[in-house]
Amino acid sequence: MIKNVAVIGAGTMGNGIAHVFAQFGYNVSLIDISDDSLARGMKTIEKNLDRMVSKEKISDQDKQDTLARLKTFTDVKTGVQDVDLVVEAATENIDLKLKIFKQLDEITSENVILATNTSSISITKIASVTNRPDKVIGMHFMNPVPVMKLVEIIRGYSTSDEVTNTIMEASKSLKKVPVEVNDYPGFVANRILMPMINEAIISLHEGVAGVEEIDTVMKLGMAHPMGPLQLADFIGLDVCLAILEVLHSGLGNPKYAPCPLLVNMVTAGKKGVKSGEGFYDWTHGTKQLVVADNFKK
Numbered sequence: 001m002i003k004n005v006a007v008i009g010a011g012t013m014g015n016g017i018a019h020v021f022a023q024f025g026y027n028v029s030l031i032d033i034s035d036d037s038l039a040r041g042m043k044t045i046e047k048n049l050d051r052m053v054s055k056e057k058i059s060d061q062d063k064q065d066t067l068a069r070l071k072t073f074t075d076v077k078t079g080v081q082d083v084d085l086v087v088e089a090a091t092e093n094i095d096l097k098l099k100i101f102k103q104l105d106e107i108t109s110e111n112v113i114l115a116t117n118t119s120s121i122s123i124t125k126i127a128s129v130t131n132r133p134d135k136v137i138g139m140h141f142m143n144p145v146p147v148m149k150l151v152e153i154i155r156g157y158s159t160s161d162e163v164t165n166t167i168m169e170a171s172k173s174l175k176k177v178p179v180e181v182n183d184y185p186g187f188v189a190n191r192i193l194m195p196m197i198n199e200a201i202i203s204l205h206e207g208v209a210g211v212e213e214i215d216t217v218m219k220l221g222m223a224h225p226m227g228p229l230q231l232a233d234f235i236g237l238d239v240c241l242a243i244l245e246v247l248h249s250g251l252g253n254p255k256y257a258p259c260p261l262l263v264n265m266v267t268a269g270k271k272g273v274k275s276g277e278g279f280y281d282w283t284h285g286t287k288q289l290v291v292a293d294n295f296k297k
Contacts (some may be wrong), residue, residue: 001084002026002084002113002166002170002291003026003027003086003153004020004026004028004082004083004084004085004266005018005026005027005028005029005082005083005085005086006025006028006029006030006031006079006083006085006086006087006097006168007028007029007030007065007087007089007099008031008032008086008087008088008090008104009031009032009084009088009089009090009091010030010031010032010037010038010040010042010072010077010078010165011032011041011089011091011144012044012112012143012144012150013040013089013117013141013145014030014032014041014089015030015042015044015045015173016048016141016143016145016146017043017087017089017139017141017143018030018045018070018119019048019049019066019144019145019146020176021067021087021144021174022045022066022067022069022070022205023049023058023062023146023174024173024174024175025069025173026069026190027069027071028069028071029071029073029079029080029083030042030070030071030072030073031072031073031074031075031076031080031210032072032074033074034074035074036118038072038073038074040082041072042070042072043068045066045070046063046092048144048146049062049063049066050063051065051069051147052073053092055174060216061093061237061287063128068254072284074261075145076104076107077107078111078248080104080107080108080112081284082126082178082286083108083111083112083169083201084111084112084113085112085115085167085170086100086104086108086112086114086115087116087117087139088100088104088114088115088118089117092118092119092121092242092243092273093241093242094125097116097118097121097126098125098126098129101114101116101126101127101129101130102129104130105129105130105131105132109149110131110132111135112135113135113137113163113166114130114132114135114136114137114138115137115138115139115167116136116137116138116139117138117139117140117141118138118140118149119140119142119186119187119189119243119248120185120186120187120237120242120243120246120247121157121246122156122158122160122183122185122250123136123137123138123154123155123156123159123183124157126156127156127157127158127159132158133158133159134157134158134159134163135160135163136156136159137153137154137155137159137167138152138153138154138155138156138183138187139152139155139162139166139167139171140153140154140187141176143188143234143235149175149176149177150173150176150177150179150189150219151174151176151179152175152178152179152181152187152189153167153171153178153179153180154181154182154183154187154190155167155180155181155182155183156183156226157183160285162257163181164180168256169182183279185246185247185251186243186246186250190243190247192245194240194243194247195247195255195256196228197228197231197232197240197258198244198258198262199228200214200215200218200227200229200230200232200248201232201259201261201262202230202259202261204261204279204295205226205259205260209231210234210291210295211279211280211291211295211297212289212291213290214227214228214229215227215228215229217229222272227248229278229279229280230279230280230289232272232278232279233272233273233278233279233280233282234272234273235272236271236272236273236274237262237265237266237271237272237278238266238271240262241258241262241263244257244258244262245258246254256261265278270292276296277292278292279287279291279292280292281293
């Protein structure tokens with residue numbers, strides 16, 4: 001039974017994962033390499049809890065109880081002591097993830113489940129650097145974690161039924177809807193989503209339509225809550241590129257090749273919301289969408 005959880009990474013996904021585990025009664029160790037990152041992560045968690053209180057989704061006491069279950073650490077070894085589950089939510093970089101899992105395998109008890117929030121990298125590959133491949137699994141939460149219901153549960157080649165069932169039940173305890181999928185590039189969510197985003201970028205690149213026009217067609221015509229180019233900005237254009245490269249390499253199909261425009265934008269540092277500019281300008285400080293200068297007619 002899982003009671004104590006460690007989350008590696010206090011960024012957008014990591015602090016959201018830590019938030020939901022703590023909110024639903026788990027003791028959580030939030031781990032990052034710097035005190036500044038941890039402070040930002042905790043500030044985000046408190047801000048999101050305040051929003052939930054204002055909307056009367058939780059009480060102020062619920063907020064205080066949630067925060068009381070959270071502890072922060074810059075030392076991984078200290079942070080993972082006495083935990084039952086570790087959820088890694090570091091940058092989507094395979095070399096970094098392999099390094100983290102090799103270390104986790106060495107410093108945690110052999111019965112600890114090691115999960116990754118990767119959105120596209122092979123669970124089997126990650127598990128291969130450990131001595132417990134049966135206890136390595138994917139828990140792909142959706143952003144924003146406190147709001148989105150889906151968790152993709154990805155079984156590696158050797159992931160056991162027991163571990164899979166345990167993680168499915170843990171996800172349900174967070175009021176999430178877990179969906180079990182197998183370990184192939186992009187899993188389900190990004191194998192379908194990223195080619196759509198890439199095709200939207202190709203349509204822009206080839207002059208089929210502008211940013212606003214493409215997003216409006218998909219919002220009004222397909223009932224999407226936001227258009228693919230706006231969504232790409234929120235995900236991070238660098239993350240979209242990394243996932244497409246995993247799909248292209250792993251499946252060997254040219255249809256997954258990232259659009260040259262996407263490659264150029266990431267190379268130029270235009271990564272979407274996180275950098276202040278992508279297909280839209282995010283520096284103006286209002287909720288109104290402003291198309292970035294490079295894409296204005």
